[in-house]
Amino acid sequence: MIKLSGVIITYNEERNIEKCLQSLESVVDEIVVVDSFSTDSTKQICSQYNVKFIEQEFLGYIEQKNFALQHASYDYIVSLDGDEALSEELQKSIIELKSHWTYDGYYCNRYNNFCGQWIKHSDWYPNKKLRVFDRRKAYWRGHKIHETIGFKDSNSKASKLKGDILHWTYQTYSEFNLKTEYFSTISAQAYYEKGKKAPFWKLWVNPSWAFFKSYILRFGFLDGFNGFVICVQTANIAFLKYSKLRELHKNN
Incomplete structure (x- = not known):
């Protein structure tokens, strides 16, 4: 039977961290928390x-999450943020997985809570995330805020687990x-560093498509x-x- 490390990064997560820890403590063999000097409890x-x-x-x-991986005692990882927790069904799936680990990584659906409501549609569900993986085969990658787990070998294989990662997002408008x-500023900076442009048409086409896709095609209205x-x-x-990206190009 393999051993698992639960790995979490935190900053001022007093509202959610206990739910996160409680969901992990009967599933993993150790819990590693890397905290950015929280000022709360x-x-x-x-x-x-x-x-x-x-x-x-x-x-x-990305760097903080890879730093946290380095401090895990075991190679098999369950990675969560401080505002996330494992559903009971996902806890059972991961416990069963310890006896028959087959793939290099496993996806889970993330179920988001917004202002007290669990969101079942739009781009928010199913919000598939690869969070259970062998750190010898995978690592955090991306740019700025768009971090994802990527495999080191293109031949690596992943499967999907039953159950959800419960995610408590914003509690007020x-x-x-x-x-x-905040995130639009970081995204604009990331695009600027990649040399991407922001022609005027993107300021109305991209937002319009984003709304239509999430509200109509993905049933956000429900x-x-x-x-x-x-x-x-x-x-x-x-x-x-894109408006902030235009501003960056104008001022630099």
């Missing part, structure tokens, strides 16, 4: 559990607005008012990203 909450707690200044999402500004808010912000992120 995240560290205190973690101290109540059997956790390897490491403080590290934030290196960037104001929080969502602030994060939209999630009611919150579904509408999410799809509007999906379009808004696209608009802000």
Whole structure:
């Protein structure tokens, strides 16, 4: 039977970290938390559990997550953010997996909670993520905020587990607005560093398509008012990203 390391990065996650730890403690053989010097009670909450707690200044999402992987004792990883937890069904799937690990990695659906509502449509579900993997075969990669698990070998194979990663996202509309500004700024900077352009037509075509795809084609309207808010912000992120990219090109 293999042994698993649960690996988490955190910063000011007192609202959610206990749910995350509780969902992991009966599943994995150790829990590693890499914290970016939280100013709330995240560290205190973690101290109540059997956790390897490491403080590290934030290196960037990708770099911080790869740093955390290096401090795991075991090669088989369950990777979560501090605002995520394993559903009961996913806990059972991973426990069964310990006896018959077959693939190099395993995908799970992520189920997002927005302002107290579980979102079942738009681009938010099923939000497939590869979070259970062999760190000898996979690593975090991407650019800025768009981090994903990538395999080192193109011949690596992945399967899918039953159950969901439960994700508590924004609990207020104001929080969502602030994060939209933040992530659009980082995305614009990432695009600028890659040399991407922002022609005027992208400021209306890309947001319009983003809204139509998430609200109509992916049934975001079935999630009611919150579904509408999410799809509007999906379009808004696209608009802000390209408008800020135009500004970067203009000023540099």
